[in-house]
Amino acid sequence: xxxxxxxxxxxxxxxxxxxxxxxxxxxxxxxxxxxxxxxxxxxxxxxxxxxxxxxxxxxxxxxxxxxxxxxxxxxxxxxxxxxxxxxxxxxxxxxxxxxxxxxxxxxxxxxxxxxxxxxxxxxxxxxxxxxxxxxxxxxxxxxxxxxxxxxxxxxxxxxxxxxxxxxxxxxxxxxxxxxxxxxxxxxxxxxxxxxxxxxxxxxxxxxxxxxxxxxxxxxxxxxxxxxxxxxxxxxxxxxxxxxxxxxxxxxxxxxxxxxxxxxxxxxxxxxxxxxxxxxxxxxxxxxxxxxxxxxxxxxxxxxxxxxxxxxxxxxxxxxxxxxxxxxxxxxxxxxxxxxxxxxxxxxxxxxxxxxxxxxxxxxxxxxxxxxxxxxxxxxxxxxxxxxxxxxxxxxxxxxxxxxxxxxxxxxxxxxxxxxxxxxxxxxxxxxxxxxxxxxxxxxxxxxxxxxxxxxxxxxxxxxxxxxxxxxxxxxxxxxxxxxxxxxxxxxxxxxxxxxxxxxxxxxxxxxxxxxxxxxxxxxxxxxxxxxxxxxxxxxxxxxxxxxxxxxxxxxxxxxxxxxxxxxxxxxxxxxxxx
Numbered sequence: 065x066x067x068x069x070x071x072x073x074x075x076x077x078x079x080x081x082x083x084x085x086x087x088x089x090x091x092x093x094x095x096x097x098x099x100x101x102x103x104x105x106x107x108x109x110x111x112x113x114x115x116x117x118x119x120x121x122x123x124x125x126x127x128x129x130x131x132x133x134x135x136x137x138x139x140x141x142x143x144x145x146x147x148x149x150x151x152x153x154x155x156x157x158x159x160x161x162x163x164x165x166x167x168x169x170x171x172x173x174x175x176x177x178x179x180x181x182x183x184x185x186x187x188x189x190x191x192x193x194x195x196x197x198x199x200x201x202x203x204x205x206x207x208x209x210x211x212x213x214x215x216x217x218x219x220x221x222x223x224x225x226x227x228x229x230x231x232x233x234x235x236x237x238x239x240x241x242x243x244x245x246x247x248x249x250x251x252x253x254x255x256x257x258x259x260x261x262x263x264x265x266x267x268x269x270x271x272x273x274x275x276x277x278x279x280x281x282x283x284x285x286x287x288x289x290x291x292x293x294x295x296x297x298x299x300x301x302x303x304x305x306x307x308x309x310x311x312x313x314x315x316x317x318x319x320x321x322x323x324x325x326x327x328x329x330x331x332x333x334x335x336x337x338x339x340x341x342x343x344x345x346x347x348x349x350x351x352x353x354x355x356x357x358x359x360x361x362x363x364x365x366x367x368x369x370x371x372x373x374x375x376x377x378x379x380x381x382x383x384x385x386x387x388x389x390x391x392x393x394x395x396x397x398x399x400x401x402x403x404x405x406x407x408x409x410x411x412x413x414x415x416x417x418x419x420x421x422x423x424x425x426x427x428x429x430x431x432x433x434x435x436x437x438x439x440x441x442x443x444x445x446x447x448x449x450x451x452x453x454x455x456x457x458x459x460x461x462x463x464x465x466x467x468x469x470x471x472x473x474x475x476x477x478x479x480x481x482x483x484x485x486x487x488x489x490x491x492x493x494x495x496x497x498x499x500x501x502x503x504x505x506x507x508x509x510x511x512x513x514x515x516x517x518x519x520x521x522x523x524x525x526x527x528x529x530x531x532x533x534x535x536x537x538x539x540x541x542x543x544x545x546x547x548x549x550x551x552x553x554x555x556x557x558x559x560x561x562x563x564x565x566x567x568x569x570x571x572x573x574x575x576x577x578x579x580x581x582x583x584x585x586x587x588x589x590x591x592x593x594x595x596x597x598x599x600x601x602x603x604x605x606x607x608x609x610x611x612x613x614x615x616x617x618x619x620x621x622x623x624x625x626x627x628x629x630x631x632x633x634x635x636x637x638x639x640x641x642x
Contacts, residue, residue, distance in 0.1 A: 097269045097324065099200050100324045101201055102200060102330070105334060110190040111199070115254050118165065121243055125167045128149055142262055166187045169183070170239065173235035181193045184196060193233060197233075200237070203233065203234060235259060237256045240275070251311070253332070256302065257274060258275075272384070283364075286526060287305075287363050288409065288411075288526045294358075294359045294361075294405075295317070295359055296317050297309055298363070298366065299367065301320065302332060303328060303329030306332075306333065306343065310333075310336075315344070317344040318343065319346045319348060321349045322385075325384075326345045350366070351402075354403060359405065363410070363411050364410070364413070367385060367392055368413070370387070370390070372477060372480040375456075375477045375480070378469065379466075379472065383459055400412075404436070406498055406500055406501070410495070411495050412495070413494075418488040419485050424442070428440050429514055435499075435507065436497060437497040437498075438510070438512050439514075440513070441515060441582075442492040442517070443491060443492040444492070445516075447487075448478055452474055497537065508541050511536055511540045517584070521582050522580055522583055523580070528582070531638065539635065548604065548606040548624060549605070552599040552640040553601040553640060554596050557579030558577065558579070558596065560576055560596065561574070573587065576592070576593070591616070592626075595608055595612075605631050609624035
């Protein structure tokens with residue numbers, strides 16, 4: 065038997081088992097969500113030592129599940145995870161191995177299962193059940209209450225294999241590991257958020273606090289990680305962006321309209337041993353809590369989903385983490401300029417509508433203040449049905465659960481799109497930047513790039529984004545003669561691909577591929593290929609144009625103009641270094 069499934073010692077049941085904790089833990093209320101977790105510095109330190117001592121991380125959870133079950137669990141399909149957990153525990157016992165008890169616990173809690181007090185105490189030796197109750201991480205299971213997901217749970221068992229009666233607890237929050245690596249080293253955090261539908265068996269509450277999802281990871285990977293003095297996490301949710309910002313910002317301000325989200329951020333920061341002198345938590349809507357203040361870096365995944373009133377009337381609740389009840393991005397982007405210091409940048413996730421007969425680029429560009437640089441990247445476009453179905457499912461409405469309500473809400477959403485001429489929705493990133501002044505102190509004109517990029521990045525984009533902002537800003541201050549004098553160097557991740565018909569001496573297609581960054585591919589003519597091929601820092605753009613013109617007989621002035629323009633775009637996109 066493993067330590068997790070050892071026979072529990074005799075102990076009293078119910079709240080009488082933990083008289084001190086019962087005074088600290090609020091009684092169950094009729095609110096949609098349980099109270100958010102909270103911890104003193106001492107409680108957080110004890111829990112952190114417990115988690116560190118077990119070595120509980122992404123790998124230990126993956127060991128219990130394997131690739132297929134882990135992927136299924138992320139899609140909220142529970143059966144493969146339950147089967148995998150049974151199988152691995154049996155295999156470990158047969159081999160005399162001891163699985164990580166905390167990893168087992170987190171999988172059980174993710175599946176909506178309860179565990180005995182003895183099992184929880186074995187996994188959290190310093191914190192124990194009493195401490196977990198006091199922090200609001202678990203609750204005692206009422207007498208006779210079944211597990212959330214029925215009789216297929218992994219049971220506690222005594223030495224003889226018979227079920228061992230014992231007081232039981234179940235999770236009130238989702239607590240799981242998150243691991244990252246950056247220039248300062250590796251880090252492992254444990255992030256608390258609200259339990260999902262898989263654990264509770266119920267739709268998400270309107271005040272639900274999300275854990276780390278795809279959007280949060282995308283924002284973290286996109287954000288530049290160069291050192292800054294002051295950073296703002298706008299709409300902090302569970303606090304994952306705050307923790308990343310604290311890796312490279314002297315001080316971080318985190319805001320949210322949800323007091324519950326701020327409480328989760330405070331708990332997760334305490335669990336990560338963040339000192340209170342480096343983190344400020346402010347309640348309020350969007351930029352209101354930081355009126356009159358400026359930051360070097362702002363990151364936000366705002367509630368940009370605009371759910372039409374008719375859709376809510378059809379049964380979809382207004383979710384705090386995604387719905388603001390009004391269009392958010394136009395006003396938010398317009399207000400960012402007042403809060404960015406010189407050289408400061410804001411990274412925003414969002415979506416925008418594609419209206420009939422209009423270019424989405426013109427509509428989105430109108431949001432940006434005139435004095436800011438802007439880089440808008442559309443990563444994906446969805447048709448109205450795909451977009452509406454995505455957010456209906458996200459809000460808990462699915463055809464397999466309640467077909468009439470789902471179709472009523474879908475009809476309302478599609479009708480709203482049709483009435484306003486919306487033919488699609490783009491999803492992507494907005495990056496705005498306050499220009500540095502010229503050497504004489506005069507402001508330079510801002511640059512604007514709005515584009516569609518469907519390629520798949522090879523890795524985190526933060527350093528690439530920082531470099532692109534730097535290069536675009538430098539080039540924006542240079543005239544064509546200055547660019548012609550630059551000596552470019554082809555980036556080390558760039559490769560060239562040539563396609564020739566059999567027997568041909570010249571290629572029909574030349575592709576310049578980028579290994580890093582956004583993984584862009586540029587179709588080049590012979591002149592552009594020559595520029596990339598000989599750019600080793602020895603020759604200027606003008607000298608390369610002169611040499612290529614002499615070899616090909618092309619007009620030198622025209623070739624130079626093309627190479628200057630190409631240098632601007634290739635350097636801005638990371639194909640060449642300057």
